[in-house]
Amino acid sequence: MAQRVTGWVGWIWFAGIVMFIAGTWNFFYGLAAVLGPDKGYVAANGKLLILNINGWGWAHLIFGIVLAIVGLVVLSGAAWARILAILLVALNLITQFIWLPVQPWWSLLVIVLDFFVIWALIVHGDEAERV
Known part of the structure; x- marks a missing residue:
């Protein structure tokens, strides 16, 4: 019996975009x-980050190139792209903690977006293969 695709697959489009x-x-x-x-x-809010x-x-x-390409491939529903995407977005999420003292609002926004992307890829990813 074929499984039905629901509107939740839109979260995969969200993640890829x-x-x-x-x-x-x-x-x-x-x-x-x-x-x-x-x-x-980089100096901001009285903090100094040397790099x-x-x-x-x-x-x-x-x-950036790798993330953009994998994001586009995620739209096709490929399972390998979802796994790689979860790893890349998790890496991006972790690195935002480095920038938290320098750019707190931007880092928090990116952390929240990364969280939703990972959630979408894990929870609704299998449905993308059926589209």
Whole structure:
């Protein structure tokens, strides 16, 4: 007996689109870091975060490309893409805790979005294969 697809599969579309947007955003952040001046630090709210801007830029550039591509493949319902997406989004969620002291509101927003993407991929992912 064939299982029925419900409207909850829309959460997979949500997850894929959010991943694509986040990947594109990360790509442009990385591109700006690679092409921009090598400042070496970020200061906000009285906190100072020292980092390698060039390395940070290349990491975001590559991570953004991978995240955007996997986000698009998630829309097809491929099981391997959902598993990889959960791992990538979990990594993104964890890294937001590094930026929490520097950009608290942005980091909290990304953490919440990542949580919903992971939830959608885990809870409603199998339904995407049947579309």
